[in-house]
Amino acid sequence: xxxxxxxxxxxxxxxxxxxxxxxxxxxxxxxxxxxxxxxxxxxxxxxxxxxxxxxxxxxxxxxxxxxxxxxxxxxxxxxxxxxxxxxxxxxxxxxxxxxxxxxx
DNA sequence: AGGGTGGCTATTG
DNA sequence: CCAATAGCCACCC
Numbered sequence: 001x002x003x004x005x006x007x008x009x010x011x012x013x014x015x016x017x018x019x020x021x022x023x024x025x026x027x028x029x030x031x032x033x034x035x036x037x038x039x040x041x042x043x044x045x046x047x048x049x050x051x052x053x054x055x056x057x058x059x060x061x062x063x064x065x066x067x068x069x070x071x072x073x074x075x076x077x078x079x080x081x082x083x084x085x086x087x088x089x090x091x092x093x094x095x096x097x098x099x100x101x102x103x104x
Numbered sequence: 105a106g107g108g109t110g111g112c113t114a115t116t117g
Numbered sequence: 118c119c120a121a122t123a124g125c126c127a128c129c130c
Contacts, residue, residue, distance in 0.1 A: 023112055034125045040111035041127065057111080065111035076111090 018083045019099035055079040
């Protein structure tokens with residue numbers, strides 16, 4: 001287990017229900033300014049039994065970056081809606097839902 | 105080594 | 118608004 005992964009997991013665990021963060025934001029938080037893509041990769045590699053909220057991590061456009069499932073729907077968006085996040089046209093307002101770690 | 109591909113992004117038109 | 122563009126970086130042939 002790598003040092004960055006440890007940090008990534010720690011930050012992820014802090015994301016409150018009903019809020020989201022972007023790949024780039026997480027990358028910055030763990031000290032990897034251009035590691036957004038790396039973060040995305042880590043999401044896909046998350047252990048299956050993990051309780052970490054991978055679905056609260058979205059892209060900078062406020063959209064889900066994971067492919068649609070067979071039914072043509074998106075599991076990530078469903079999970080977010082279940083937490084009360086409003087999704088309009090497959091898009092989420094970062095202004096309203098993005099978690100700001102240092103604004104507490 | 106070296107080209108292609110991603111759960112990316114900021115900028116520009 | 119979307120599309121193109123140009124950086125970025127880890128991973129996999």
